[in-house]
Amino acid sequence: MRSHLPASVGAFAGAVALLLAGCTGGTGGATPSDDETGPLSAFFEQVGGSMDAEDNEAQQRRVEELVAECMAEEGFEYTPAEPMDQGLMGTDDAPEWDSLEFAEQYGYGATTSEELFGGTEEYVDPNQEYVASMSETEQEAFYAALYGAMEEPEDPEAEVEYNWETAGCQGAASHEVYEEGQVWDDPAMQDLMDEMNTEYERLAEDDGVREAQGAWAECVADAGYDFATPEEASQSIWTEYESVMGYDQEMDPEADPETYVPPTPDAAKVAELKEKEIAVATADRRCQESSGYAKAQKDAQLAMENRLWEKYGDQLQAFADDSTAAATDGK
Template sequence: MRIRRTSAALSAFTVLAVVLAGCSGGSEDDPAAAEQESPLAEYMNAVYGGDLSPEEQEQQFTEQQAEREELVAQCMQEQGFEYTPDTQSSSFSSGDGTEWEPDDREWVSQYGYGAVNSPFSEEPVQPEEEYVDPNGDYVMSLSESEQAAFYEALYGPQPTEEEIGEDGSYEYDWQTAGCQGAAQHEVEGEDVSQSDEFKPLFDAMNEFYEGMSSWPGMTELEAEWAACMDAAGHGGFATQYEAQDSIYEDLNAIYEEMVPTEDGEVSGEPDEAARDALAEREVELALADLDCREETDYRDRAAEVNREAEQQFVDDHESELEAMKAAAEQD
């Protein structure tokens, strides 16, 4: 797993994924499960608000958006533009209730790893109210050069080619992100995950998770799992992650065969026969994987390895983690 410091949103998503991966969903009512909870959880929750209930997150999001939009309006007026606060998008979702059950045999028999087919793709699309930009008419009344100036004042200048990475990401800096960036900084405070002060700590986390396969106990577990897969006729994978990743790689290859048009858009549909064949192979592989995970007690053993490794990381970096937590809670 990699914690990337390219943007606030991406960093938050990746770190939360790391925390959830190391958590077994324990609670105070279940001491045995609580022991398996990620030792890094309290620090990451402090940074990203994971300790708030969905209702509290909803309320916080709505209040912050309203305050942020008022600040944006003031800032834009100071820049010589009209701006109507946009609160239509004041919605927050912490989950839609869709079950993701990669350890449930019935679920795996239907979705495999959830790559080609998934319960999310089967969810009915809820009709949404048509979005109307409250500043749309005003922007359209401006000349082309005035529109460019409006958006630069609102969001800051576009990053240069040198600033954009190969994957399209770039280092976010609120000071160059226009009125939106300034308003977000004032409302939400300093994003410690983007702070130079804590960059060495996040770099250490990156290095820590990149070495996951060599953690004490993990090498032996992966070897047992790989031997089981080989005996089941699905050899060639050194780690459990490689098995599921192979399906995603093949799925990407199917979509990469679609022909882009001159304007960069992709035309046509993916090869349905190839997708169906991959979906069938995915389920077969995922079921064998599940069998081998059950045979090797993979989930519980990996969780314990993760807990012990994270605890060692916490012990080694406790002062930096406490400082990060204090900075996050102060904001």
């Protein structure tokens, strides 16, 4: 079964989550940091804007419109799909992702993902009847135009890197709406993006974070858990979630990917894991606060952002000014 979520949406969301980690709100400009918000977080908040459910829905509609135009050029009819349910995270009612309130209600967002992000309503493909009326060869051509040609990798074990240019009409439309014109799509910003990714990965090596990490581990041990880091705690849940949901099972190589239906997870096991997830996440978050780990990580990130801002701040501010001017001229 093909996914109807553009692959670039996932990549985009991941990039935003990384780049805005620790961001506490809008600042009105990419200015040097205050005690709460680092200059990079302020910058990405400025150029990325604050999107609400209405904005997200408009983006989804625009993607579908572009896909329909593209498919028409390829010789196919395409009926735009309705925007997907955005769940709780598409409203103003969701608690902060890194808060104790979130952990107590939704854990790490694994077993609670449908509630948080939607997906509880069964998806209805408006193009289903149209595609069903085609021959097998025509269907293959339709999906190749929509998602890009399916090619077997030379190394089946190698990770396939997503490339919007080979992802058909969906890839091109998603790129135009979600990625084009963004700072991470600008080749001139590549050095910054690479260095920033490296710096984020090195935050755990900060002396203050390392010291607080030990106190955090002792705290969760008192709560009955054996984890060395918060990342290890959350990853344990996500790994178990993939297993319970059957995501770690390989598809039969002889199965038809167009009609393949993944295994149905055991509802009782999912419910059991949800209870475990919330318990682990709650202990994790409480210990991050009481051990000083959350503060140490925030302080380390703030220092890192200030270092990078000193190096790239003028370049980033120029990008922000150009983006603002372009948006104004387009109105």
